Amino acid sequence: MNLNSKIEELPRIHKTQIAALKNLGILTVQDLLLHFPYRYLDFTKTGKIKDLKPGENVSISATIKSITSRFSFRGRMSLAEAVVSDNTGSIKVVWFNQPYLAKNLKAGDEIFLAGVPEYYNFGLQMTNPIFEKVSEFPVHTSRLVPLYHLKKNIYPKTFRNFIVQILPLAKTVVDIVPDQILKNQLLISIGETITTSHFPKNDEDLAQAKKRLAFEEIFINQLLAQKHKLELAQKKSFSIKFDQPLIKNFVDSLPFKLTVEQKKASWEILQDLEKSAPMNRLLEGDVGSGKTLVALIAALQTVNHGFQVAFLSPTEILARQHFETVKKFLANKIDGRQFYSLALLTNNYSQIGSKNEAKAKLRKLINDGTPGLFIGTHALIQKTIKFKNLALVIIDEQHRFGVEQRAWLFQFGHKVPHLLSLSATPIPRTLQLAFYGELNISQIKHKPAERKPIITKLVADENRPKAYEFIKKQILNGRQAFVITPLIDESDKLGVKSAKKETENLLKIFSESKIGLLHGRLKAAEKEKTMKEFLENRLQLLVSTSVVEVGVDVPNASVMVIEGAERFGLAQLHQFRGRVGRARHQSFCFLFSDNVNPETRNRLTDFTKVQDGFELAELDLEQRGFGEIYGQEQSGWNFKYFDLHYTSLIQPARAEALKLLQADITLSAYPLLEEKIKERIVHFE
Ligand code: ADP
Numbered sequence: 250m251n252l253n254s255k256i257e258e259l260p261r262i263h264k265t266q267i268a269a270l271k272n273l274g275i276l277t278v279q280d281l282l283l284h285f286p287y288r289y290l291d292f293t294k295t296g297k298i299k300d301l302k303p304g305e306n307v308s309i310s311a312t313i314k315s316i317t318s319r320f321s322f323r324g325r326m327s328l329a330e331a332v333v334s335d336n337t338g339s340i341k342v343v344w345f346n347q348p349y350l351a352k353n354l355k356a357g358d359e360i361f362l363a364g365v366p367e368y369y370n371f372g373l374q375m376t377n378p379i380f381e382k383v384s385e386f387p388v389h390t391s392r393l394v395p396l397y398h399l400k401k402n403i404y405p406k407t408f409r410n411f412i413v414q415i416l417p418l419a420k421t422v423v424d425i426v427p428d429q430i431l432k433n434q435l436l437i438s439i440g441e442t443i444t445t446s447h448f449p450k451n452d453e454d455l456a457q458a459k460k461r462l463a464f465e466e467i468f469i470n471q472l473l474a475q476k477h478k479l480e481l482a483q484k485k486s487f488s489i490k491f492d493q494p495l496i497k498n499f500v501d502s503l504p505f506k507l508t509v510e511q512k513k514a515s516w517e518i519l520q521d522l523e524k525s526a527p528m529n530r531l532l533e534g535d536v537g538s539g540k541t542l543v544a545l546i547a548a549l550q551t552v553n554h555g556f557q558v559a560f561l562s563p564t565e566i567l568a569r570q571h572f573e574t575v576k577k578f579l580a581n582k583i584d585g586r587q588f589y590s591l592a593l594l595t596n597n598y599s600q601i602g603s604k605n606e607a608k609a610k611l612r613k614l615i616n617d618g619t620p621g622l623f624i625g626t627h628a629l630i631q632k633t634i635k636f637k638n639l640a641l642v643i644i645d646e647q648h649r650f651g652v653e654q655r656a657w658l659f660q661f662g663h664k665v666p667h668l669l670s671l672s673a674t675p676i677p678r679t680l681q682l683a684f685y686g687e688l689n690i691s692q693i694k695h696k697p698a699e700r701k702p703i704i705t706k707l708v709a710d711e712n713r714p715k716a717y718e719f720i721k722k723q724i725l726n727g728r729q730a731f732v733i734t735p736l737i738d739e740s741d742k743l744g745v746k747s748a749k750k751e752t753e754n755l756l757k758i759f760s761e762s763k764i765g766l767l768h769g770r771l772k773a774a775e776k777e778k779t780m781k782e783f784l785e786n787r788l789q790l791l792v793s794t795s796v797v798e799v800g801v802d803v804p805n806a807s808v809m810v811i812e813g814a815e816r817f818g819l820a821q822l823h824q825f826r827g828r829v830g831r832a833r834h835q836s837f838c839f840l841f842s843d844n845v846n847p848e849t850r851n852r853l854t855d856f857t858k859v860q861d862g863f864e865l866a867e868l869d870l871e872q873r874g875f876g877e878i879y880g881q882e883q884s885g886w887n888f889k890y891f892d893l894h895y896t897s898l899i900q901p902a903r904a905e906a907l908k909l910l911q912a913d914i915t916l917s918a919y920p921l922l923e924e925k926i927k928e929r930i931v932h933f934e
């Protein structure tokens with residue numbers, strides 16, 4: 250047998266077990282070796298029978314004195330009872346529902362038992378302990394015992410036994426991390442990592458294995474990021490000179506002053522635009538921090554040099570909103586001239602300036618290379634549209650766009666447009682390189698000063714009527730409110746049930762108001778329609794599930810109600826809250842939760858006190874780990890082993906990755922790495 254042997258070749262493997270393993274994606278011996286435990290039971294403490302204490306994990310080595318099996322509870326349950334002893338005493342052992350057991354064990358056998366002794370009928374007893382025959386290398390007892398994610402038809406013991414059989418092959422696994430890097434970073438080899446992960450000698454050993462796996466992951470991540478960064482730096486883009494009078498003139502014309510951070514971010518972007526290599530920058534800032542305006546400055550500069558700018562939004566309503574904003578701020582302001590072209594293209598809208606125009610006309614404008622700012626949704630990046638003169642792409646809420654859309658950037662002949670991504674998901678500084686290693690980052694951490702903090706309250710259920718009265722008053726004053734509902738249960742994945750139920754309930758209470766409803770089963774067009782009605786204040790309340798992102802700017806909304814608040818992470822709560830407080834009037838966020846767990850109450854109370862998205866993101870990370878927060882689907886973000894404990898590995902991993910790439914960007918000397926990168930890479934060409 251070798252690493253590539255099929256699992257079918259394992260001795261005594263059963264058909265159902267083969268199916269169960271395949272179900273887990275395990276096809277070969279190597280796959281099996283790389284299926285690591287998710288947790289360990291600590292049965293390292295071995296004891297003598299006379300020293301056993303109730304409630305403590307322990308392993309003992311003993312001889313079976315007697316063993317019998319029978320059926321109890323009207324024959325429905327099998328029961329095996331044994332008495333075992335060592336040279337210090339004896340103890341009763343009971344196993345339920347393991348009918349095969351009495352066949353395997355007989356009086357006189359020497360066995361290890363692992364379990365928790367408890368008092369039963371005045372004496373200590375072990376119930377359902379794990380057992381195995383005494384040996385030099387215990388697998389199921391007397392050690393840190395590995396637990397695996399498994400499917401039915403395959404028992405933990407069976408799985409461990411398979412692993413034991415093939416464990417000697419671990420040392421033949423070829424290491425993807427180059428030797429020199431292992432040496433530099435004092436990391437153990439992959440062979441040792443595999444052996445240790447399955448059967449660690451102790452916690453320190455295990456920590457070495459985990460660290461090694463985390464390093465590998467963040468190393469590959471950094472390799473990908475740096476490779477992309479270096480390759481991009483080789484490409485040519487449009488060098489767009491900073492036109493100071495133009496920008497100054499524009500900024501002076503605004504009804505407000507730019508914040509310091511907005512100015513700094515604009516400056517960083519304008520400098521990138523001057524370079525002949527493409528910009529790849531992320532503008533990160535809380536909802537409502539004023540990112541759009543910064544993006545507009547970049548757009549203005551670019552268009553004014555006679556180029557095209559594409560501004561992509563994830564939804565039609567957001568695209569329209571940006572379009573209106575731009576019309577308000579930019580029209581006629583450009584260098585004293587008429588704006589070249591300002592157009593909107595979505596599935597349902599096709600506008601040039603303020604006029605509706607045929608899509609074909611807009612397409613021609615773009616394909617001819619007419620300078621201008623083209624705002625839209627995915628509709629802008631269809632095959633029939635070929636920007637001829639595209640120098641800057643702005644992507645709003647970049648995480649909502651997939652890999653293919655980013656690949657779209659690289660199809661415009663010899664030059665690559667500059668890319669500016671906007672994101673409202675705050676990533677703590679310590680993790681930025683892990684998540685956005687290939688990007689340059691500008692941050693806006695503070696909202697415009699005139700914005701008031703959103704008054705946030707965790708409302709006790711008995712005060713619910715009061716809260717509703719309060720919202721009624723807000724509505725009477727012309728304001729609007731959001732209500733977010735959590736998913737009730739597994740069967741309600743789209744949130745249809747919960748949101749509908751809440752709407753019915755609110756209709757009775759807010760009988761004078763119009764209420765809109767958003768849930769996961771609505772078609773995109775229906776969602777857009779409802780959001781539009783809310784935006785125009787034809788609906789006063791909008792009930793929405795968490796699965797529907799209400800990424801709209803409704804400055805008139807002043808209340809955000811979140812039901813079942815305990816079910817959301819802090820970062821997510823913050824995203825919801827950011828939907829209000831987008832204008833001058835005081836806004837409110839009310840959390841409801843019937844969860845009485847003190848930890849949960851504390852978490853929600855923390856939220857009522859903290860307004861800063863970055864701070865909340867950090868708290869959230871500490872509490873839940875980032876897999877939960879940032880989603881697994883985003884490319885490069887699906888870490889399995891790397892987590893908050895390993896942030897100190899990011900810099901060294903990055904440095905090692907850079908060293909390799911600088912020597913040879915194709916990595917041809919490292920076939921395994923080369924292949925891995927190919928698997929993961931977004932095809933940019
Ligand atoms: P984001 O895209 O970051 O969520 P926006 O760019 O939509 O935020 O800005 C939110 C609101 O704040 C908009 O109405 C915008 O006009 C306004 N705004 C932007 N910058 C400032 C500023 N410096 N002072 C006051 N208001 C601002």
Ligand code: MG
Pocket residue numbers: 537540541645
């Ligand atoms: Mg925005």
